[in-house]
Structures are given as C-alpha cells and as structure tokens.
Amino acid sequence: MKGHLLLIPSPLDFGTGGTGEAGGAAVPDIRQVLPMGALEAAAGLRHWVVENARTARAVLKRVNAVVPLAVPLQQLQIAELPRPPKGRAAQPAADLRPLLQPALQGHDIGLMSEAGMPAVADPGAALVAAAHGLDIAVRPLPGPSALLLALAASGLDGQRFAFNGYLPVDAAERAARIRELEGLSRRAVQAQLVIETPYRNEPLLAALLSTLQGSTRLSVSCGLTLAGGWTRSDTVARWRAQPRTLPADVPAVFVFQA
Incomplete structure (x- = not known):
C-alpha cells in the first residue's frame, strides 16, 4: 500500500525555535497555534519534504518538546523542494516524483512550508499536484493560514x-x-x-x-x-x-x- 502525503501546518513565526523573539514579540507556545492532532502526526513522521530544512528542524524541535519524535531529529529524512532559478525565463516544471518515492514504498511523508498552511501561497502546491498524479492520498491537517x-x-x-x-x-x-x-x-x-x-x-x-x-x-x-x-x-x-x-x-x- 502507498503512504500518504500529510500537509503539516507550521507556526506563523517562521520557526524561530521558541527560544527567542519574532519582531520583538515573544514566540507563543506551539500548542497555542497548532492542534494536538497536527503535533502528534508530525511527531510520527520519518520522511519530510519542506520549503526550508533549517526552519523545519526548528519547528520539529518545538514539536518534540510536546510530543516526542518517533526517531531523533538527526535521523529524519528531510528533503527540500527545488527552488526555481531567479532572474531567468520560465523553466520547465521540476520532476518531483523522486521526493514522493517514500510514499510509493508505503511510508507517510510530511509537507511543511515556511509558515502556515502548506500549498497555500506556497511552492508545496506542486508537490501536492504530483502526489495526485501518482495516486498518493493527500491529507491536510488543520492549522493557521x-x-x-x-x-x-x-x-x-x-x-x-x-x-x-x-x-x-x-x-x-x-x-x-x-x-x-x-x-x-x-x-x-x-x-x-x-x-x-x-x-x-x-x-x-x-x-x-x-x-x-x-x-x-x-x-x-x-x-x-x-x-x-x-x-x-x-x-x-x-x-x-x-x-x-x-x-x-x-x-x-x-x-x-x-
């Protein structure tokens, strides 16, 4: 059986790690902005596709403080979405199928954007489209937009x-x-x-x-x-x-x- 592509929401404070401040405002406890169901789903994943690996790791550290990750952070498989080259004419769409290979092998994959809901005003939409093309079920989880x-x-x-x-x-x-x-x-x-x-x-x-x-x-x-x-x-x-x-x-x- 194929795995799922889970759209995991992230906080709107750009993954500062919960230890500092964003624009002079204290970063809220992640439980105040993400439902427990989303935190539990994120903690159980071993495969990720993200917009920015550094931000994703910072968010996952905050998740781990509430719900322990299934494996240590260093053991997670985190791949970044390809970024289109700047200042050039439109390029052919990248082949995103390799990023979805774990789902074809039966593993769930989490998609995380820089902030908020993945695939909304976000390059992750292309991965969602690719998942549908491969008959991989897409499961959005509630969170801030x-x-x-x-x-x-x-x-x-x-x-x-x-x-x-x-x-x-x-x-x-x-x-x-x-x-x-x-x-x-x-x-x-x-x-x-x-x-x-x-x-x-x-x-x-x-x-x-x-x-x-x-x-x-x-x-x-x-x-x-x-x-x-x-x-x-x-x-x-x-x-x-x-x-x-x-x-x-x-x-x-x-x-x-x-």
Missing part, C-alpha cells in the same frame, strides 16, 4: 475575495496593479488580499495609501498569532490621517475593498 486569519479579522467580504500574491516592485507597475485590483473589487464586490516580504511592508503600505481612493477600506494584519499581533481595518482616508508604522521583520497581510 495567515490569509484566512487576516480576512476574518478585516471585517471585509468573507464570501467574495481573491488572493493576488505579491504586487510588482516597480512603483509605476505597482500603482497600476493596485488601481486594477481596486476596480475589480468595486465591480465584483470582492475583497482583495496581497502580501509582501516583511522588509517591504512600509513601501507597500505607502503605495496603497497613495493610490487607493479615500473611501476604500484597507485592513492590515501584522504578526498574526504572536503576542503583539494586531489588525487595523479602516478607510484609506482615516489611514492617511492617522498613519501607523509597520515593522520590517514581521509578516503582514493587506486586505482592501472598494
């Missing part, structure tokens, strides 16, 4: 929404994309979600405030699940009148709706 947490906290439309990933870095292209999404939001009555690398949080917020219409509602969720995490949801006009600085080392999710 920054996108859904931010949407829920925003007060904006939770029935009609779209996730748009990263906006262009070029200022003119970014502004054009923001206007395009604002128009789509108005026509479709739809909330729009975008994200950015933390060190670009402030430039993205500035671009949103300078481009969106004053009546458009903007919600920013920062440091979700951390002790100092917060969400502010208000009109762009009020954001402009009462600006707030965003940290450059804590993830944020931006939601707006015209």
Whole structure:
C-alpha cells in the first residue's frame, strides 16, 4: 500500500525555535497555534519534504518538546523542494516524483512550508499536484493560514475575495496593479488580499495609501498569532490621517475593498 502525503501546518513565526523573539514579540507556545492532532502526526513522521530544512528542524524541535519524535531529529529524512532559478525565463516544471518515492514504498511523508498552511501561497502546491498524479492520498491537517486569519479579522467580504500574491516592485507597475485590483473589487464586490516580504511592508503600505481612493477600506494584519499581533481595518482616508508604522521583520497581510 502507498503512504500518504500529510500537509503539516507550521507556526506563523517562521520557526524561530521558541527560544527567542519574532519582531520583538515573544514566540507563543506551539500548542497555542497548532492542534494536538497536527503535533502528534508530525511527531510520527520519518520522511519530510519542506520549503526550508533549517526552519523545519526548528519547528520539529518545538514539536518534540510536546510530543516526542518517533526517531531523533538527526535521523529524519528531510528533503527540500527545488527552488526555481531567479532572474531567468520560465523553466520547465521540476520532476518531483523522486521526493514522493517514500510514499510509493508505503511510508507517510510530511509537507511543511515556511509558515502556515502548506500549498497555500506556497511552492508545496506542486508537490501536492504530483502526489495526485501518482495516486498518493493527500491529507491536510488543520492549522493557521495567515490569509484566512487576516480576512476574518478585516471585517471585509468573507464570501467574495481573491488572493493576488505579491504586487510588482516597480512603483509605476505597482500603482497600476493596485488601481486594477481596486476596480475589480468595486465591480465584483470582492475583497482583495496581497502580501509582501516583511522588509517591504512600509513601501507597500505607502503605495496603497497613495493610490487607493479615500473611501476604500484597507485592513492590515501584522504578526498574526504572536503576542503583539494586531489588525487595523479602516478607510484609506482615516489611514492617511492617522498613519501607523509597520515593522520590517514581521509578516503582514493587506486586505482592501472598494
């Protein structure tokens, strides 16, 4: 019999190991953000495919403090997802079947992303697709998704929404994309979600405030699940009148709706 591909959620604090701080906020106990069922499933796995091996090991150390791992951390088989080359034209999709070989031999495999739910806004989706192509059963486990947490906290439309990933870095292209999404939001009555690398949080917020219409509602969720995490949801006009600085080392999710 074939094994399963288990989608193991991870904390939203980027696997700091639980001993330090993330953006000045104490890292929460892993039991506060992951269900016990997910912790037990993670502890029992011997084969992993992950986005970043260092982050995965840090998370698994935190799991081990709650539920002992089936084998020592050093004995786990941890493979990283291939990363597409930067600055090049689109490349053919990598063959991910070798990463799934343990499942074809009857072993369960865990998939872990850098933060949150694997395969959602995450390169792990390609591995999930490859698993389906090999008739390997995929089993998602419950855990935090920054996108859904931010949407829920925003007060904006939770029935009609779209996730748009990263906006262009070029200022003119970014502004054009923001206007395009604002128009789509108005026509479709739809909330729009975008994200950015933390060190670009402030430039993205500035671009949103300078481009969106004053009546458009903007919600920013920062440091979700951390002790100092917060969400502010208000009109762009009020954001402009009462600006707030965003940290450059804590993830944020931006939601707006015209």
